[in-house]
Amino acid sequence: MDLKNRVRILNSQPVRLGARYVLYWAQMNRRVEGNHALLHAAELANSLDLPVLYYEGLTCSYPYANDRLHTFVLEGVPDTERRLRKLGIGYVFHLRRRQSDPDDALYRLAQDAAAVVTDDYPTFVAPRHNASVPAKVGVAYHAVDSSCVVPMGLFGKREYAAYTIRPKIRRVLGEHLVPPGPLKVRARFADPVASFHTTVDEARITRLVAECEIDHSVPPSISFRGGRTQAERRLERFVKDNLRRYSRHRNEPSAHATSDLSPYLHFGNISSLEVALRVREHASEHKLVADEYLEELIVRRELAFNFARHTPPPYTLECLPDWVRATLAKHGRDKRSPCYTREQFERAETHDELWNSTQKELLLRGKIHGYYRMYWGKKVIEWSAAHEDALSTMIHLHDRYALDGRDPNTYANILWCFGLHDRPWRERPVFGTVRYISLDGMKRKTDVGAYLAEIAQLERTGQDPFRLQ
Numbered sequence: 001m002d003l004k005n006r007v008r009i010l011n012s013q014p015v016r017l018g019a020r021y022v023l024y025w026a027q028m029n030r031r032v033e034g035n036h037a038l039l040h041a042a043e044l045a046n047s048l049d050l051p052v053l054y055y056e057g058l059t060c061s062y063p064y065a066n067d068r069l070h071t072f073v074l075e076g077v078p079d080t081e082r083r084l085r086k087l088g089i090g091y092v093f094h095l096r097r098r099q100s101d102p103d104d105a106l107y108r109l110a111q112d113a114a115a116v117v118t119d120d121y122p123t124f125v126a127p128r129h130n131a132s133v134p135a136k137v138g139v140a141y142h143a144v145d146s147s148c149v150v151p152m153g154l155f156g157k158r159e160y161a162a163y164t165i166r167p168k169i170r171r172v173l174g175e176h177l178v179p180p181g182p183l184k185v186r187a188r189f190a191d192p193v194a195s196f197h198t199t200v201d202e203a204r205i206t207r208l209v210a211e212c213e214i215d216h217s218v219p220p221s222i223s224f225r226g227g228r229t230q231a232e233r234r235l236e237r238f239v240k241d242n243l244r245r246y247s248r249h250r251n252e253p254s255a256h257a258t259s260d261l262s263p264y265l266h267f268g269n270i271s272s273l274e275v276a277l278r279v280r281e282h283a284s285e286h287k288l289v290a291d292e293y294l295e296e297l298i299v300r301r302e303l304a305f306n307f308a309r310h311t312p313p314p315y316t317l318e319c320l321p322d323w324v325r326a327t328l329a330k331h332g333r334d335k336r337s338p339c340y341t342r343e344q345f346e347r348a349e350t351h352d353e354l355w356n357s358t359q360k361e362l363l364l365r366g367k368i369h370g371y372y373r374m375y376w377g378k379k380v381i382e383w384s385a386a387h388e389d390a391l392s393t394m395i396h397l398h399d400r401y402a403l404d405g406r407d408p409n410t411y412a413n414i415l416w417c418f419g420l421h422d423r424p425w426r427e428r429p430v431f432g433t434v435r436y437i438s439l440d441g442m443k444r445k446t447d448v449g450a451y452l453a454e455i456a457q458l459e460r461t462g463q464d465p466f467r468l469q
């Protein structure tokens with residue numbers, strides 16, 4: 001396996017001699033299969049004749065920690081543990097319930113490690129950890145990109161738009177769109193379980209979440225359960241039922257023709273590389289064209305990672321291109337009518353039934369269909385007192401409610417609503433020359449009535465017929 005361009009060594013500490021294991025710290029990519037970072041940890045361990053220990057934590061103190069995000073992560077834990085045990089890899093899961101509990105599990109485990117290997121990921125808590133931990137951890141610290149098909153490290157600068165990154169991706173795609181190789185460890189992990197390990201079985205999850213000092217006002221998604229098995233099932237359902245109709249129906253929310261994989265990609269339960277390989281394989285067996293899907297999954301998604309990697313922090317209006325900043329400045333004081341507060345948006349209390357339904361989809365499912373998500377974002381801009389307020393409302397709502405939020409895709413796409421990676425259009429109030437989307441356009445192009453009825457039913461019953469068992 002060639003990990004060139006995926007691995008960054010983030011300190012100058014040596015690999016520790018006489019250690020007990022190589023430690024993999026799953027910060028973002030919570031999976032066993034198709035994980036370049038875990039493969040790198042295994043290669044390192046095999047070269048030192050050591051076992052691998054996989055550590056993942058869930059703390060009560062990350063931004064927006066709530067029942068929805070906690071439940072999704074916890075649902076993946078039994079799966080991960082089972083799969084690691086079969087491979088002979090050790091596993092520690094630590095649930096830090098209270099702010100007053102010690103926050104040192106990683107450092108304690110690192111004391112016996114030859115090296116710490118972790119995820120290289122450009123948003124949420126990972127950039128902060130990867131900037132501060134290497135100097136304090138006392139051992140070699142490697143960050144590995146296992147989120148992108150084409151490693152982020154191959155693109156040395158911020159790309160302007162999809163049309164600039166697309167040819168660069170295509171040029172090297174053949175060498176990266178390949179299975180990452182089998183995960184094999186030579187030495188089995190045999191140490192006793194760490195004292196701070198938290199056992200998670202499905203029946204205990206609700207109780208564990210209730211014990212945590214987190215925001216209990218955001219309930220679990222009614223549609224998505226976390227974990228590898230769920231991700232695999234979603235992928236299989238997509239290739240079998242939806243791939244053949246993706247290009248025609250992906251922009252029709254009530255058709256449910258998309259993959260719904262974004263929460264699993266965000267938490268790393270599955271990788272875009274695994275998804276792309278499976279989709280390509282199914283398309284070739286069944287003589288289908290998968291180009292539109294692969295464009296979203298690879299080009300659009302990796303444009304977002306490229307943006308986040310080269311634009312720290314990737315969530316301010318200052319990140320926007322010059323033409324956008326100029327036109328928004330010109331229209332910053334335009335009159336907004338109607339004009340809503342963040343709380344009104346959050347409670348889905350606008351005059352617009354379609355917009356309210358998209359917000360309710362976010363509140364209930366933890367995700368909005370991609371086509372209406374553009375409408376959702378554009379209207380927050382149109383009806384907020386200032387552009388800055390619109391940005392902070394969108395980020396707040398995604399960070400808090402979206403299972404796929406806090407992702408490079410979150411910030412790049414919210415900023416897309418402000419003109420990022422886009423081009424100028426006809427000038428109009430509030431937006432200037434940034435693209436506008438109208439309700440009439442949505443009514444013309446999609447079955448708004450079917451969507452409204454679907455969301456009303458979700459609200460009434462609290463049950464999603466598209467939930468997988």
Ligand SMILES: Cc1cc2nc3c(=O)[nH]c(=O)nc-3n(C[C@H](O)[C@H](O)[C@H](O)COP(=O)(O)OP(=O)(O)OC[C@H]3O[C@@H](n4cnc5c(N)ncnc54)[C@H](O)[C@@H]3O)c2cc1C
Nearest residue numbers: 258259260261262296297300301370377404405409410413
């Ligand atoms: C305002 C706004 C906010 C958004 N916030 C998020 C977010 O928080 N997290 C998120 O993953 N996506 C976000 N998107 C992009 C897109 O809406 C979602 O990726 C998509 O709806 C996820 O559903 P799916 O998995 O069924 O997509 P599919 O159509 O099945 O696509 C497969 C995968 O391709 C990628 N993809 C699809 N569309 C895009 C796109 N426009 N840009 C980049 N990658 C894409 C995603 O990883 C997606 O899971 C946002 C878009 C807008 C307009």
